[in-house]
Amino acid sequence: MDQLIGRRISDRYHIKRLLGSGGMAYVYLGEDMILERLVAIKILQPQFNGDEEFLQRFRRESRAATILGHRNTVNIYDVGEERELHxxxxxxxxxxxxKEMIRLHGPLPLEQAVHMTKQLLEALMQAHSHGIIHRDIKPHNLLSNERGEIKVADFGIARAASASTITQTNTMMGSVHYISPEQARGGVVSARSDIYAAGIVLFEMVTGVIPYDAESAVSIALKHIQEPLPDPAQLRQGLPQSLSNVILKAAAKSPDDRYAGAEEMYEDIRSALSDERRNEHPYFIQEGHANSKEREWSDPQVAEEDTMVAAPAVQEDGQEDVGPETPADRPPEKTKKWPYVVACIVVFSGAAFFYWLLPEMFVVSGTTKVIPDVLPTQTAVWEAAWAGQDQVLQEGAKVWRQVEL
Structure with missing residues (x-):
């Protein structure tokens, strides 16, 4: 895309140089000739030009993100197209x-990691309050300026990308390390999906490594679904248990076990480095159960279509962990029915036997009894020959009446 350098888009934006590229777009440094300021121009890669559904979502979601205007988000100034360029x-x-900071310096100082996470959460609070879910929170999308301020990029474009068919390995591999289990399963995404990704980013900031890795994107996604999160306290010496608990709670498998929203996580991490909390008890989630407070969590700012119903937690052996059984959990004892079953078998066996010899009409104590819908109607021609069976039939009738009761 070097041919774009020096070009002017929409007779307003002068492209100066390439800043970087990703699976979806090229990013250029440009200059707004009207407002006389430097801007970043993200131009979609050509392969997306033929996907009209994606382009419609791209325009809609990107324009929706222009309403954010928060100090911790990369503000969107304009969305447009010129000929083949979007x-x-x-x-x-x-x-x-x-991401570049971690690659260069390894694990970040705890105070810096907490400060950056707080800024990320402030951006998420603003976005979620407007019903906008990022869906692709990762350290690659967190920009740090010379003052140490964090700016979250790609609001809007991430949602558009979720509807498109993107097969580039580098794109999927870059995002799948931070994907929530519900996204990996192809389920409905909510604000708590962003909370999960924020927890994974914090994990990487304090440990210097990603929690799940494999050779393929599919394998990594399965690990997010199935494998427990490694204990960050085991990967960084001296990590306060309180900060480790923030990570474990944010990156819980079930959305119901995570923070209710960015506000709650923000309030918790504010005091995570305090001396009073350094040695608090480890955060523990009983698989398959959440306490009553956690079950009451909700995402009031998220549209109904973004509501997530979590799948039941599963142990490593594939069995659901339902916890210790209590008297209230035990099903009521069932009445034994085998005597009635045996009686039914005897009666029907006798009926089948007599069907071939004396169809349907039986003489019991001088009266004729018809068993409806069991034997076809015929004349009792063998009546005299089988008169000695009256007593047997009477006993069978008694058993039949008991079974019906």
Whole structure:
């Protein structure tokens, strides 16, 4: 895409140089010739030009993200198209991504990691309050400027991407390390999916490594669904249990076991480095159960279509962990029915036997009894020959009446 350098888009944005590229777009440094300011211009890669459904979502979601205007989000200034180019004009943040910081310096100082996470959560609070879910929170999308401020990028474009068919390995591999279990299963995404990703990002910031890795995107996604999160306290010496608990709670498998929203996680992490909380008890989730407070959590700002019903937690052996059985959990004892079953077998066996010799009409104590819908109607021609069987039939009739009762 070097041919774009030096070009002017929409007779307003002058493209100066390439800043980077990803699976979906190229990012250029540009200049707004009208407002005389530097901007970042994200131009979609050509292969998306033929996907009209994706382009419609791209325009709609990107324009929706322009309402955020938060200090911790990369503000979107303009969305447009010119001939074959579809682009977003954004705030230019001079600095580096959190991913680059981790690659260069390893685990971040705890105070810095907490400060960055708080800024991320503030951006999520703003977005979720407007019904916007990011869906692709990762350190690659967190930009840090020279003042140490965090800016979250790609609001809106992530939702558009979720509806498109993107097969680029680098795109999937870059995002799948932070994907929530419900996203990995193809389920409905909610604000708590962003909370999960924020927990994984915090895990990487304090440990310097990602919790799940494999050779393929599918294998990594399965690990998010099936494998327990490694204890971050085991990967960083001296990590306070309180901060480890924040990570474990944010990145719980079930959305119901996570924080109710960004506000709750923000309030918890504010005091995570305090001396009073350093040695608190480890956060533990009983598989298949959440306490009453957690079950009452909800996402009031998320549309009904983004509601998630979590799948039951499963142990490693594939069996659901239902906890210790209590008297209230035990099903009521069932009445033994085998005597009635035996009686039925005897009666029907006798009926089948007599069907071949004396169809349907039986003489019992001088009266004729018809058993409806069991034997076809015929004349009792063998009546005299089988008169000695009266007593047997009477006993069978008694058993039959008891079974019917």
């Amino acid at each position: 682009y977003i004009v954004m705030e230019y943040v001079e600095g580096q991504t959190v």
